[in-house]
Amino acid sequence: MTRIDTEVLVVGSGAGGAVTAATLAAAGRTVTVLEEGPWVDPDALEPFSLDEMRLKYRHRGLSAALGAPTIAFAEGRCVGGSTEINSGLFPRLPDELAEEWRLNYAIDEFTPATLARYADGIEAQLTVSTLPSAPPVSSALLERGATKLGWRSVEFRRVFRYEGGRATKQTMARTFIPRAVRSGARVIPDCRVAKLLRDGDRLVGARAKRSTPDGDEPVDIRAEHVFVCGGAVQTPALLLRSGIRARIGVGLKLHPMIKIAARFPFELDHGDVPMHRITEFAPYIEIGGSASRKGQVAMALADSGAEYSEAMTDWSHVAVYYAAIREGIGRVRVVPGLRAPIVTYNLTDADMSRLARGLVRLGEALLAAGATELYPSVGGADVVRRPEDLVSWWDAVTRTRTNLMTVHLASTVRMGENRACTAADSFGRIRGFTNLRVNDASLLPDAPGVNPQSAIMTIAARNCDEFLAS
Ligand SMILES: Cc1cc2nc3c(=O)[nH]c(=O)nc-3n(C[C@H](O)[C@H](O)[C@H](O)COP(=O)(O)OP(=O)(O)OC[C@H]3O[C@@H](n4cnc5c(N)ncnc54)[C@H](O)[C@@H]3O)c2cc1C
Structure with a gap:
């Protein structure tokens, strides 16, 4: 059994987890990121290839939301999460939708101006741009x-x-994860968090398993703060497995x-x-x-x-x-x-x-x-x-x-002060817990109508600032 003590535990290293780890580590927090999937060099595999599906996708790309009709979906499962396999389209959350969410879900500090400030910062760090030449x-x-x-x-x-003449997608494994590591964060791949450990209204840590060539190794983590960033399907699954149920997993939205x-x-x-x-x-x-x-x-x-x-x-x-x-x-x-x-x-x-x-x-x-x-x-x-x-x-x-x-899933741990339909407060803090937050696609209270990565990262960066200020 490996024992890890950390100030902040981040579960998952995708769009939400990478921003969380980089922001908190840069602010001097001791951060440990546990990522279920492997580290794969972002240059190693052909984009959209079968090898990529085998190594970077959950279930090799074969997942389904059951219903009539059933909807096939895909999630990333590697360091960098779905940002490693996505198309990199980065439209902002439309202002009208942000305003609608702010009113319907009573989200504090969610005006278009506040979101624009964070979106500006993320876009500058990721060099978000249009094509320099004619489109294909x-x-x-x-x-x-x-x-x-x-x-x-x-x-x-x-x-x-x-x-x-070369176009390089600025995935989390190329950007925020290395930044987090440079600021002192520890990133552990191949390490799946099975359950969060609680003591009353506090989380004390998590139980995880790390896959090694010699078999699974149990990992026991003690943490002062926990951010769950496993994506809109795995985040509610982990919370539910840990006995945290109030309004968790309901309200899934997808495109x-x-x-x-x-x-x-x-x-x-x-x-x-x-x-x-x-x-x-x-x-x-x-x-x-x-x-x-x-x-x-x-x-x-x-x-x-x-x-x-x-x-x-x-x-x-x-x-x-x-x-x-x-x-x-x-x-x-x-x-x-x-x-x-x-x-x-x-x-x-x-x-x-x-x-x-x-x-x-x-x-x-x-x-x-x-x-x-x-x-x-x-x-x-x-x-x-x-x-x-x-x-x-x-x-x-x-x-x-x-x-x-x-490929766009959201809204399983909705954020806001409207307690009738949200599980987390306006900044991702799970109700009933003092030190447990979610910071990923799960928080979006509805389907964004556009590719979601920008909205996820913008909201995650905003939530980190609130955490640091509090
Ligand atoms: C093929 C594809 C194309 C897409 N194209 C675009 C696009 O062009 N533009 C856009 O905006 N969006 C796109 N998306 C969606 C976008 O990538 C996701 O919405 C976004 O990455 C979700 O961020 P997240 O942090 O919620 O989760 P993710 O980025 O999926 O990261 C979650 C990470 O947490 C890890 N994890 C989960 N559970 C655990 C656990 N228990 N223990 C440890 N680790 C765990 C996962 O392995 C994963 O690596 C696409 C998605 C896919 C799959």
Whole structure:
């Protein structure tokens, strides 16, 4: 048994955990980060490759929120968390949404001005920017389709550094984690926290297991303060496993995504994810592009249930696009004896019809951009070649035929002073505990409608300042 004494224990090293560790260590706190996944050199693996899925994803990328339809989802599990595998799109939380959350959930110090101050700081540290040159074809096509239809579109800024013709994603393993270590933080990979240990209204530490080549080694941690930053599924799971239940795990929000594999009469790029988004229907429907390596193209074509072998031989002309909504609600539960939590998600009939609308809008944009064949992620739906045939998709998007996925999960430990629907206070402190905080995607009280990493890091940085001030 290894025994660790620390002032601050941070569980998880992703977007929320890395900011927490770097900020608190820079302020002179003794910080220990325990990360369940391995350390993987950020330059070692091809982005969006099968090797990446094997080493950096939880369950090798195969997780699902059960429901009708079931929604496949992915989470990172490595030092840096999901920031190591994501696309680096970094839009800010829209001001109108921040204001809505502030009022509905009674969140203190959550004005657009306060959030902007923290977002400025994070963006400066991560060199968030637009492309220094023309966008790749797969991205420009979204802009072209939108422009032809008279819709709004925008190039999202990304968390990339552009130097000497090379674009390097500024993941947590490249930025905040090394900064935390330089300030004295200790980061322990391959170390899963199984349970938090409490004594009345205080946490005293945690029990963890570290995987080594010789087998699992128990680790006993004693800490004065605990920040749980395991992501929107694992954070509530750890709290529930530790007997901390009040309003934990309920209210899960995600962005259900419906996809189209679109074939064009010309070669497309496949190395990057499109940075353009069609914002005409925001915040209710977001339209964008996904990773489109050969494997992802094959999966998207297969999701259509159509005969796709001919399209697959031409896969270099095919890219994958999506329409995402903000609707639905779910839950994270733990079951004794099961290591993984059970995740469920419900969509209403109205939500399904919004997905159908998103799919049809996406189809319109892709055809306007020059696509010749559209394979929707709806089993048995028509492969569409002309705008007038898109109408057949309205009835095809049913609970049994539609294949959905997501990479954005949030809201399982909602923050705010509205005690009827939040588990943590305005700064992530769990009610009923003096020294337990959450500081990750779980705190977002609703689906942000845009890629969430910026909002997560902005809120985490703000919460750290409040912790240091108190
Ligand atoms: C494929 C993909 C693409 C995405 N693209 C974008 C994008 O372009 N832009 C964007 O804004 N967002 C994107 N996201 C989402 C974004 O990356 C996440 O919302 C964000 O990283 C969540 O931050 P987090 O701190 O809550 O959790 P994470 O970053 O997921 O980090 C949680 C970490 O905690 C660890 N952990 C969990 N439980 C334990 C435990 N018990 N003990 C020890 N460690 C534990 C996990 O292993 C993980 O490493 C994407 C996500 C994925 C998966």
